[in-house]
Amino acid sequence: MTCESAKSLTGAYADDELDAGVDAQVREHLATCGSCAEAHAQLLALRAGIRERAPYYRAPAYLQDRVRAAVRQAGRQAAEPWRWIAIAAAILLAVSAAWNAVELRSPNFLRDQFAQSVLSSHVRSLLGTHLLDVPSSDQHTVKPWFNGKLDFSPDVRDLAPQGFPLIGGRIDYVGDRTVAALVYQRRQHVINLFTWPSPAPDRPTELTRNGYHIVHWSSGGMAWWAVSDLNAGELRRFVNLYKQ
C-alpha cells in the first residue's frame, strides 16, 4: 500500500470502518511508515482530545419531562380526530335516541302537556272570578258569543235535560293558544269543557290528576278536554252525551 492511499484511509482505519482486508493492509503499512504512523497517532490524539475536552452535552432532566409531556400532548391531539368523531357519533346517537323517544312519547308527552294545561285552566277558573265570560244557560247565546273572539266556532250543546246544565262560556288559554271553555254544572261540580281546532285526532284519554278527572277526545277536527272534580263515571257519562 502506498503512503498516499494509506493516508487517505487513516481516518476510516481509526474509525474501524475498513474491510478486514484493507484494514490489515493499512495496519501493515503503519507499522513500517513513520510519517503515516505519525498521522495516525495525530488522529488518535485529536480524538482523545475531543472526547476529553469537547463536552458531551446531556439533556437536562427537565427537558426530558418537557419532551415527554409535549409528545403525550401531541398523542392526545393526534387521537383528537377520532375523539371528535366519537363525540360526534355519541351526540348523534343521543340526539337520535332522544328524537326517537320524543317521537315515541310525543303523543303522550303532548297529551300530558295539554292535560296539565287544561287542569291549570280549570283550577284557575274556579279560584278566581273568571269562570265565565258569558254567563248563560242558552247554547244559542253562548255559541254566538265566541264569534269574533276565536278563529273557530265551538259546538255548544245543551245537556240540561241529562243533568248537565250549561252555565256559560269564556275564552281561555291552553298551551299557547286561545281556546273556548264551555262551563257545565253537575250539582255543585263545575265541568270545564275546553275545545279548539286540532286537525290531527289522537287517542281518547282519561286521566286523573290531583283529584280531578280529565277526559279527552277528538271529533270533527276539534280537540275536546273535559275537566272536573266530578267522579270519573259521571264525567265519562257527560262526555258520552256530548259525543252523541
Added chain:
Amino acid sequence: MDSPPKLALFEQCIVPHLDAAYNLARWLTRNEHDAEDVVQEAYLRAYRFFDSFNGGDGKAWLLAVVRNTCLTWRRREQGIAKVPFDESTHSPGEAVATAETKLVEQAQWGNVRDCLESLPLEFREVLVMRELEEMPYRDIAAVTSLPIGTVMSRLSRARRRLQDCVTGRMKGVTQ
C-alpha cells in the same frame, strides 16, 4: 385510536435517545436554550412522522429529525437576524485567542471545544456524530442523507480543520 400503542412504541424507541438529540442540537445551535427548543420541536416532528420509522436504529432516525429541525431553526434565525449569520464571524479569531492567552497554563486541548464549535456546520455535525456519539459511517450517512464515501471525506476534512484550529490556537497561545 392507535395512538396509545404508537405513543408507547415512541417512548420505547425514541425517547431514550434524548441525550444524543440534545447533544447534537446543542452542538449545532451552539446555545442551550435553542437546543432545548429544537429538541422539543424535533421530538414533536418525530412523533408526527413516527409512522415512517420502520424499526431499525431509532437513534439515527431521531438524529436525522433533530438535524433537519436544526437546519430549519437556523434558516429561521438567519431570516430574523439583521446581520446574516456568518460562520467566520463566529470563528474564534485573534480576539478570542488573545483573551485566552491567560489560559496558557490550560492543557493543550483546552480549545478543542471552541474549535469544534467554530467549525462550519457540515464539519461540526459529522465530528459530533463520529467522535461524541461514536456513530458508524452508515448511521452518519443516514442522518445527513450523504453517501458513505462523502461522510468519510467530510470527516477527514473536518478533522484536518479541527487539527489546524487546535494547533493554530496553540501557536497563538504559545507565541
